[in-house]
Amino acid sequence: MTETIAVMFIFFVLLFFGMIFYYRYVDASIEGKMDENAQRRAIEIATRFIFLPEVQCSGSKTYCIDLLKLEAFQKVIADDQHVDDYYYNLFAFAKITVQEVYPNTQQSWVVYDKPKQKFTSQKSTYFSVALHDPRTQEYRFGYVKMEVYS
Amino acid sequence: MNTVAPKRQGRFRPCRPKKGQMEMPFNWIYVLIAGGVILLFFVGIVVKQKASAAEQLGTEVNQILSSITSAASSAETTKVVIQLAGFAEESLSFQCSDGVTKFGILGKGKPAEDLVTPLFAPALVQSGELLLWSLPFHFPYKITDFLYVTAPTVQYVLVGNDVHVQEFLKEAKSSEDARFAISVMRVDDIAAFSPSAGMKSVRIVDYTGQAITGEVPSSLQVFDDVQVSAVVFQSGAASFFQKKGAAWRSDGSSLLFTLGGELDAVHFAAIFAQNKEMFDCGMTKALQRAKHVSRVYAEKGKALLASPAALEGTCPVTYSGLPELLIVHPSATLTCAETYPLGCPDAVQSAGKLRAQNELLFKGGCVPLY
Numbered sequence: 001m002t003e004t005i006a007v008m009f010i011f012f013v014l015l016f017f018g019m020i021f022y023y024r025y026v027d028a029s030i031e032g033k034m035d036e037n038a039q040r041r042a043i044e045i046a047t048r049f050i051f052l053p054e055v056q057c058s059g060s061k062t063y064c065i066d067l068l069k070l071e072a073f074q075k076v077i078a079d080d081q082h083v084d085d086y087y088y089n090l091f092a093f094a095k096i097t098v099q100e101v102y103p104n105t106q107q108s109w110v111v112y113d114k115p116k117q118k119f120t121s122q123k124s125t126y127f128s129v130a131l132h133d134p135r136t137q138e139y140r141f142g143y144v145k146m147e148v149y150s
Numbered sequence: 151m152n153t154v155a156p157k158r159q160g161r162f163r164p165c166r167p168k169k170g171q172m173e174m175p176f177n178w179i180y181v182l183i184a185g186g187v188i189l190l191f192f193v194g195i196v197v198k199q200k201a202s203a204a205e206q207l208g209t210e211v212n213q214i215l216s217s218i219t220s221a222a223s224s225a226e227t228t229k230v231v232i233q234l235a236g237f238a239e240e241s242l243s244f245q246c247s248d249g250v251t252k253f254g255i256l257g258k259g260k261p262a263e264d265l266v267t268p269l270f271a272p273a274l275v276q277s278g279e280l281l282l283w284s285l286p287f288h289f290p291y292k293i294t295d296f297l298y299v300t301a302p303t304v305q306y307v308l309v310g311n312d313v314h315v316q317e318f319l320k321e322a323k324s325s326e327d328a329r330f331a332i333s334v335m336r337v338d339d340i341a342a343f344s345p346s347a348g349m350k351s352v353r354i355v356d357y358t359g360q361a362i363t364g365e366v367p368s369s370l371q372v373f374d375d376v377q378v379s380a381v382v383f384q385s386g387a388a389s390f391f392q393k394k395g396a397a398w399r400s401d402g403s404s405l406l407f408t409l410g411g412e413l414d415a416v417h418f419a420a421i422f423a424q425n426k427e428m429f430d431c432g433m434t435k436a437l438q439r440a441k442h443v444s445r446v447y448a449e450k451g452k453a454l455l456a457s458p459a460a461l462e463g464t465c466p467v468t469y470s471g472l473p474e475l476l477i478v479h480p481s482a483t484l485t486c487a488e489t490y491p492l493g494c495p496d497a498v499q500s501a502g503k504l505r506a507q508n509e510l511l512f513k514g515g516c517v518p519l520y
Contacts, residue, residue: 004180037213044217051224053292054446058520062225072449076442083442089265134517135457 034150035121042123042148045091049144050127052090055111057132064130065144070098074111088114093149100131100142116149123148208259211237215253215280216262222282223267223297227413229324230282238278244271244299244424246431249438253299266439268432269297270422273376276350277301281330283321287415289483289497290505291447291520293440296415296432298422303350306334306421307343310357312383314417318355321413344369351377355421359384366393381420388420388429401426407433407486407494409501430490437487437494444480451476451519465516472511472519475504 049055050063054073057064077084093116100107124147131140215232222230234242241256251269254261268287279302284295300306306322308315315336324330337343340361345352352370356362362380370378370393378393390401404426408416416433423429451472454460460469479500485493504519511518 040217044220047221047224051226051295053294054443056292058518066450068450068453069446072446072453075449076445083445086266086438086442135454135459137517 038121038123038148038150041092041150042094042125042146045094045096045148046125046127046144046146048090049096049111049146050129057130058134061130061132063127064132065098065142067131067133067140068135070109070111070131074109077112084114087112093119095145095147095149097145097147098129098131098142099145100140102141104140119149121150123150205259208255210259212254212259212262215242216264219253219264219267219269219282219297219299223269223284223295226284226286226292226295228282228284229327229330231327231329232280232282234278234280238276240276242275242280244269244273244275244428246428249431249434251431251435266294266435267297268294268419268436269299270419270428270432271299271424272301272304272351272353272379272422273424273428274351275299275301275304277303279329281332283330283332285413285415285418287436288409288411289436289440290409290501290508291443293443294436296419296436298418300332300422301350302331302333303348304333305345305349305352306332307340307352307354308334308336308357309338309340309354309361312357314383314414315357317413318418318421341367343367351379353421354378354380356380356382362389362391362398365396366398371396379424381423383417383420390420390423390426390429392425404429404433405491405494407491407498409498409505434487434490437483437490440483440497441480441487444483447519448476448480454517454519457517459517462516464514465511468510468514468516471507475500475507479504 052073055065055070056062057066077087091112091114093114094112095110095115096112098109098111124145127144127146129142129144131142132138133140218230218232222228234240237255240258242253243256243261244251244253246252246269249265251264251267252261253264253269253271256274281300281302283298283300285298287293287296306318308318318334319336322332322334333346333349335346340354340356344367352373354361359382362382366378373393375393375395380391380398382389382391387403387405389403391398392401393399404420406416406420408414419432420429423432455469455473460466479497482493482497482500486497508518508520
């Protein structure tokens with residue numbers, strides 16, 4: 001009887017350690033997967049923004065943002081909660097900032113800002129873009145900063 | 151003492167083997183039961199893990215598909231081939247209702263959902279490859295990209311000599327990726343048609359209004375009902391049909407709200423959408439987007455009108471028609487999106503006027519709206 005109890009005890013101790021090891025492994029792999037998903041989502045959302053007809057230059061020029069449309073889009077999103085909700089389906093919890101680099105380094109536009117209350121990670125992606133002002137036909141240089149929360 | 155000891159020995163001696171005989175079978179039964187329970191426990195874990203792994207794999211594949219479709223629909227006029235080697239035997243399901251497109255491996259994992267991209271596809275696709283094609287939808291400026299999903303195992307049969315027939319035949323192959331090849335053929339008489347080998351479904355695209363009248367061609371009657379469908383283009387509308395036994399069942403008609411032109415995204419949407427429900431659902435999504443894009447252009451137009459560029463040369467005269475259109479078109483688009491299809495003819499009209507106005511600005515050397 002004592003032998004059986006000893007065997008059972010060792011068996012359950014091994015099982016316990018086995019389960020702890022397994023759950024730690026699962027936990028780590030889930031964290032890794034979440035990290036990978038967040039990174040993928042950041043790139044996906046940045047791509048969506050770059051090709052967004054609401055801000056893209058006329059003639060569908062790639063990596064070019066029309067500044068008049070950008071300012072208009074910023075206004076439309078800020079003015080109407082329904083519009084903001086609609087774009088949540090595209091950008092989810094993220095912050096999109098367009099930063100001018102040349103000639104004016106101080107100019108920036110926060111186009112979309114929906115932070116997650118209790119986020120576990122934040123991934124940032126940068127894309128360089130041309131900024132076109134149709135009024136003056138001038139091209140400036142800048143980048144899009146995409147912060148994605150998860 | 152001497153008399154007791156032998157008595158005791160005599161009493162216990164015959165019992166010992168008996169106790170031993172009882173313990174041995176008891177231990178074996180105990181070991182078997184305990185072993186069986188432990189084995190069942192692990193078998194249970196393995197079975198559960200296998201089921202959840204299959205489910206998880208399905209969900210992951212659906213998510214990856216979602217990312218690919220999202221990327222394909224972002225870039226304009228793309229033709230992409232997705233290899234589904236491991237899932238060649240599985241069926242991919244596509245459906246759209248109430249403004250939500252759901253797609254994924256049939257019966258495996260949680261389907262991917264999309265509330266924004268207008269996606270048009272057959273209801274079921276069984277193939278080792280997916281063909282993704284995107285075209286921009288203009289109303290009159292670019293609103294969004296329509297995404298068409300099909301497979302080399304879906305055969306498109308074009309009936310008639312419409313200009314769209316030549317266009318589709320030309321666009322069915324990609325100049326950049328030789329693997330992108332939509333199976334498409336033109337026929338004069340649908341009754342004489344027989345599908346190519348290896349085809350899992352057939353879509354008849356009729357420009358004559360004569361092909362979908364009587365019975366389903368005999369060569370197609372062996373297919374399941376869901377695998378054979380048709381669309382008839384007549385008088386600016388698309389009528390959708392589905393095989394039901396040996397006959398055609400009408401799914402209803404939808405007016406095509408479009409400005410026309412080459413590579414008309416709305417026209418191709420009707421070709422690739424399984425049925426009226428999917429077509430209307432995709433159009434509703436596109437018009438919801440148009441509602442917001444139009445507001446952006448209205449704001450851009452106001453900024454343009456207030457800029458010094460609007461005062462140069464003859465531009466003030468050319469721009470004079472713009473302010474009214476910047477009010478009328480967003481309003482008409484809003485009505486169209488909210489009451490689709492009822493309020494849409496007005497939106498098509500105002501979109502046409504805005505396009506004409508933009509062309510005037512362009513020709514006059516003024517900054518165009520788009």
